[in-house]
Amino acid sequence: MTVIRLTRMGRKKRPFYRIAVTDSRKRRDGGWIELIGHYNPMNEEKTLVVDNERLDYWLSVGAKMSDRVKKITGR
Numbered sequence: 420m421t422v423i424r425l426t427r428m429g430r431k432k433r434p435f436y437r438i439a440v441t442d443s444r445k446r447r448d449g450g451w452i453e454l455i456g457h458y459n460p461m462n463e464e465k466t467l468v469v470d471n472e473r474l475d476y477w478l479s480v481g482a483k484m485s486d487r488v489k490k491i492t493g494r
Contacts, residue, residue, distance in 0.1 A: 423477060424485040425458065426451065435459050438469060438488060440477050453477075458491055467491060 422443040429435035436458045439451035455477070456469035469492060478484070484494065 421452070421477065421480075421482040422485060423455070423474070423482050423488050425487055433461055435461070440482060443483075 420443045421440060423438065423440050424447070425436040426439045426441075426448050427434055427436055437454050438456040438458060440453045440455060441449070441451040445451075453473065455473045456467070458468075459466040474492070484492070
């Protein structure tokens with residue numbers, strides 16, 4: 420199944436996440452199909468950038484969002 424989830428980037432104790440479309444059988448930071456945004460929880464305003472057009476496309480073809488991605492995107 421295709422899933423939309425976070426992949427962790429950044430350094431120790433300074434996480435930075437990319438929002439990636441990937442196969443659910445892959446590891447968290449394994450290969451991905453497409454990157455559709457990023458999330459930085461370490462800023463005061465918690466920066467979130469998402470390509471909504473691509474997010475809607477992947478949801479329309481049957482991809483599922485992880486619980487954390489649902490929460491931060493508000494969908």
